Amino acid sequence: MIDFRSDTVTKPTEAMRKASYEAEVGDDVYGEDPTVNKLEDKAADTLGKEAALFVTSGTQGNQIAVLTHCQPGNEIILEENAHIFLYEGAAISAFAGVQPRTIAGEKGAMNPGDIKAAIRAEDVHFPETGLICLENTHNKAGGAVLSLEYMKEIYSIAQSSQVPVHLDGARLFNAAAASGVPVSEFAAYTDTVQICLSKGLGAPVGSIIAGSREFIEQARKWRKRLGGGLRQAGIVAAPGLVALEEMTERLVEDHEHAKLLAERLANIEGMTIENEVETNIVLVNIKGTNANVETFLDSMKSAGILAGSFGPYTIRFVTHYGVTKKDIETATEKIQKLVQS
Structure with missing residues (x-):
């Protein structure tokens, strides 16, 4: 996961x-x-x-x-x-x-x-x-x-x-x-x-x-x-x-990963970024995909990705020590496929 x-x-x-x-x-x-x-x-x-x-x-x-x-x-x-x-x-x-x-x-x-x-x-x-x-x-x-x-x-x-x-x-x-x-x-x-x-x-x-x-x-x-x-x-x-x-100095890496994640998610049709990504949290609005948050989270989980519900149309992604750049690339590729399916 x-x-x-x-x-x-x-x-x-x-x-x-x-x-x-x-x-x-x-x-x-x-x-x-x-x-x-x-x-x-x-x-x-x-x-x-x-x-x-x-x-x-x-x-x-x-x-x-x-x-x-x-x-x-x-x-x-x-x-x-x-x-x-x-x-x-x-x-x-x-x-x-x-x-x-x-x-x-x-x-x-x-x-x-x-x-x-x-x-x-x-x-x-x-x-x-x-x-x-x-x-x-x-x-x-x-x-x-x-x-x-x-x-x-x-x-x-x-x-x-x-x-x-x-x-x-x-x-x-x-x-x-x-x-x-x-x-x-x-x-x-x-x-x-x-x-x-x-x-x-x-x-x-x-x-x-x-x-x-x-x-x-x-x-x-x-x-x-x-x-x-x-x-x-x-x-x-x-x-x-x-x-x-x-561990304090390495937080900059989490922020860079969050910005990369936001950039890649924003390029997926139907998804918009709700917040200015300053640190390690990305809020993604999926209303444009016509998907329900809970259903979409379940689909993500089946694809090996976990995130959190943060509102009727909002999913929260948080980057951290356990998430690599490769993880972000893999996750966003899978999410792209889920939206297109």
Whole structure:
């Protein structure tokens, strides 16, 4: 199978498997796992933050951030198609007791004026605005990059109202690879940031939350409350270190592959590319083929190609470490035949 469903399907590299096997371990709940400690220090330094916390997933990292920043009854501002809003099981409400204030964005970016207007005034009828959440790159917007200038503007608005900013940076290293801006510069315009060590970086499990030392100490307690306190976690943290040390620069290759994929799919009659391909996600509209998305996906699967449904006429393709240039050529040739059949 040529698997374009997501960059979450990447397999760990040989170096990651070796690192996991050889990892020095201890009880991380006691703060005694040297590999976890090394990973957290490396991540904090890379992101330009005082401290970092290893968590099991991006969703857990985002939820811990919301729980630590907010009080029950707060409201958080986020883009209407944000991952935290659409794909995390309403956890911000179920766990943190906060309500979302969604704002329609363009390519994943909320209008700064709309954000400013959405921050609540002091009034007994209103919830307090507890947090502004950004997502970079923006998944639902097709891997769109929020520019450094945009993030700086939003952070300035937030600071003027004393509202913290959390960045869902699950694919922040993709934003860095596409823009040439280090992740630390993006993170500078946030109070906290979450990054995934899996996805494009290829680690089998785990994410990082980074922020101030005081924030991370509070977040550590929330991680424990959510059942995220692990014991000899160095076995899963070691591949994360390899991800940060060896896998960030190669993301450019995924972006080149995505552009090639988009170019070849756009040349197939009835298919159009919906997004500007900036990183590793390609959104393809198949309405012109007169095919149903689910039926077309089944046909692709029978031909040895996996992708994901992203709307009534949209299929999402994601390039990653497990997809080669040859895979793209083979897959698009097969898709061409499916459309013509």
